[in-house]
Amino acid sequence: MIVVRSRAWWRATLALCLGSLLVFLNLYVPQPLLPMMREAHGVSTLAASLAMSVSTLSLAAALLVFGPLSDAIGRAGIMRLTLMLAGLLSVALAFVPGFEMLLVLRAVQGFVLGGLPAVAIAWMGDEFDRPALLSAVGLYIGANTLGGIGGRVIGGAVAETGGISASFLTVGGLTLVGVAVFWRLLPPARRFEPRRFRLSEARAGLVGHLRNPVLLGAYLLGGLNFLIFINQYSYITFRLAQPPFELGERWLGLLFLTYLGGTLGSTLSGRLSRSNSQPACMAFGILLLMTGTALTLSGRLPLILAGLTINAFGFFLAHSMASSWVGRHAQQDRGSASALYLVFYYTGASLGGLWLEPFWWMAGWRGVVLASWLILAGTFAIAWWLHRGERRRSAVNEPARARGRSQDVELASASSPQISSSRSERPQADL
Template sequence: MIKAKTRAWWRATLALCLGSFIVFINLYAPQPLLPGLKETYQVSTLGVSLLMSVSTLSLAIALLVFGPLSDAIGREGIMRITLLLAGGCSIALAFAPTFESLLLLRLVQGFVLGGLPAVAIAWMGDEFEKPALLSAVGLYIGANSLGGISGRIVGGGAAEVGGPTAAFLAVGIMTLVGCAVFWRLLPNSRAFTPQRFELRKAASDLISHVRNPVLLAAYCLGGINFLIFINQYSYITFRLAAAPYLLAASGLGLIFLTYLGGTFGSMISGRLAGRFSPAACMMLGVVILMLGTAITLADSLLLIIVGLTVNAFGFFLAHSLASSWVGRYAQGARGSASALYLVFYYVGASLGGFWLEPFWRWAGWAGVSVGSWLLLSITLIIAFGLWRFERRQAIG
C-alpha cells in the first residue's frame, strides 16, 4: 500500500489530479462558446445548450457502466483509454460539419469522460493507505474545479483567436499531451483483486439506495441544485454576449473564475458542519444560492460577477455536505451509493436547459431567476426535512 507524502504517493496523486483536470477541461470547454455556436449553426438557445446537456447525461450513464466494469477488469486501463478517446473526440469536434454531428460527438465524449471519475477514487482505495487516501482525494476534487475553470478560459480564449475550431483543437491537443503524461505517471495497480461482476447484486444495491428516503433526499438536493447552478452559467453567457455588455468568448470564459467562490465554500463546509449540523449548512447553502441569483439581476457587470461568486459559494457548500451525507447514511455498498449521487448530479445538469428555457423565452434573465428560485425552494424544503431527521436522530 502507498503511504502518504512518499514519492509513489506524489506520483500517483499527480497523475490522478492531471486526469481529473483533463476530464473537466473537455467537459466544460464549450460553455463560453455557446452564443457563438448558436449564431454559427442558427439554432435556438435550448438547441445549443444541448451541447452541454448530452455530454453530462452520457457521463452520468458512464458512471454506472465503468464503475462495476472496473471491479472485474481493472481500473488503470479504463482511465488511460477513455482519456485518450476524449482527446480524439475534441479533435474531431473541431472539424464537425453540422450541428447534429457536433451533438453526436459530445454524446460520445461525455461517455468516455466518465471513465476516470467512475474509477479514480476506487483506484486510490485499492492502492493507498487510509491517511494517504484522504489527502489525495482532497487534491483530486480540487483538480475537478480547476479543470472546469481552465476549460472555459482556454475554450473562450482560443475561440477569440480562431473561433470554435481553434477552441476544440486547443483542448484536444492539451488532452493528448496530458494523456501521455498521465500514462507515464500512473503506477500499475498492485493491490487490485478482480471481482466477479453480479448484475443482480449491483442492481439490488442501487434500488435499495433509491428506496432509502434519507439518501434519496440528498440525491435530489444535489441533482436539482446542480441543474440550476450549471445551467445558469449557460444562460448568463447569452445575456452577457448581448448588448449592453457585448462580451467576446474570451471575456465569457473569464466569467467562470467566479467558480473560485465554490472552492472556498467546499473548504469551509466541514468546519461549518462541525459547528452547526450538515443539514442546517445545506439549508444555508441553498439560501446563499438564492441570494446570489437575486444579486445577478443587477445591471452592473461587477454586481453580476459578485452574484455568480456568491452562487458558487452557496452551491459548493451544499454540494460538499450532500455528497458526504450519502457516505454517512448509506447502509452498505457505499461505493454504489456515492456513484448514484453523481448520477443524479449529472442527470440534473443535463435537464436544466429544458427547465430554464421557457423562463428565458418568457422574461430573459429575470425569467431564469424565477425558474431558479422555484426549484431552489424545493431543495430548501428537502434540506429542512433532512435537518428535522437529524434532530430526531439526536433526540432518539
C-alpha cells in the same frame, strides 16, 4: 500500501489530479462558446445548450457502467483508454460538418469522460492507506474545479481569435499531451483483486439506495441544485453577449473564474459542519445560492460577478455536504451509493435547459431567476426536512446515550468504594 508523502503517493496523486483536470477541461470547453454556436449554426438557445447537456447526461450513464466494469477488469486501463479517446474526440469536434454531428460526438465524448471519475477514487482506495487516501482526495476534487475553470477560460480565449474549431483543437491537443504524462506517471496497481460482476446484486444495491428516503433526499438536492447552478452559467453567457454588455468569448470564458468561490466553499465546508449539522449547512448553502441569484438581476457587471461568486460558494458548500451525507448514511454498498449521487448530479445538469428555456423565452434573465428560485425553494425544503429528521433521530438516540453514560457512572462509582475502603482499612491496620 502507498503511504502519504511517499514518492509513489506523489506520482499517483499528480497523475489522478492531472486526469481529473483533463476530464473537466474537455467537458466544459463549449460553455463560453454557446452564443457563438447559436449564431454559427442558426439554432435556438436551448439547442445550443445541448452541447453541454448531452455530454453531462451520457457522463452520468457512464458512471453506472465503468464503476462495476472496473471491479472485474481493473481501473488503470479504463482511465488511460477513456482519457485518450476524449482527447481524440475533441480533435474530431474541430472538424465536424454540422451541429447534429457535433451533438453526437459530444454525447460519445461525455460517455468516455465518465471513465476516470467513475474509478479514480476506487483506485485510490485499493492502493492508498487511509491517511494517504484522505490527503489525495482533497487534491483530486480541487483539480475538478480547476479543470472546469481551465476549459472555459481556454475555450473562450482561443475562440475569440480562432473560432470554435480552434478551441476544440487546442483542448484536444492539450489532452493528448496530458494523457501521455498521465500514462507515464500512474504507478502500476499492486493490490487490485478482480471480482466477478453480478448484475442482480448491483441492481438490488441501487434499488435499496433509492428506497432510502434519507439518501434519496440528498440525491434530489444535489441534482436539482446542479440543474440550476450549471445552467445559470449557460444562460448568463447569452445575456452578457447581448447589449448593453456585449462581452466577447474571451471575457465570457473569464466569467467562470467566479468558480473559485466554490473552491473556497468546499474548503470551508468541513469547518462549518463541526458546529452545525450537515443538512443545516446544505440549507445555508442554498440560501446563499438564492441570494447570489438575486444579485445577478443587477444591470451592473461587478454585482453580477459578485452574485455568481456567492452562487459558487453556496452551491459547492451544499454539494460537499450532500455528497458526504450520502457516504455517511449509506449502510452498505457505499461505492454504488456515491455513484448514484453523481448520476443524479449530472442528470440534473443535463435537464436544466429544458426547465429554464421556457422562462428565458418568456421573461429573459428575470425568468431564469424566477425558475431558479422555484427549484431552490424545493431543495431548501428538502434540506430542512433532512435537518428535522436528524434532530428527531438524535432525540430518539439520546436516552440510549444517556443510559450508557449513567452505566459508566455506576461502574465508576461501584469501583470507587472499593478503592476508598481499601485505603481506609490500611491506616486501621497500621494502628
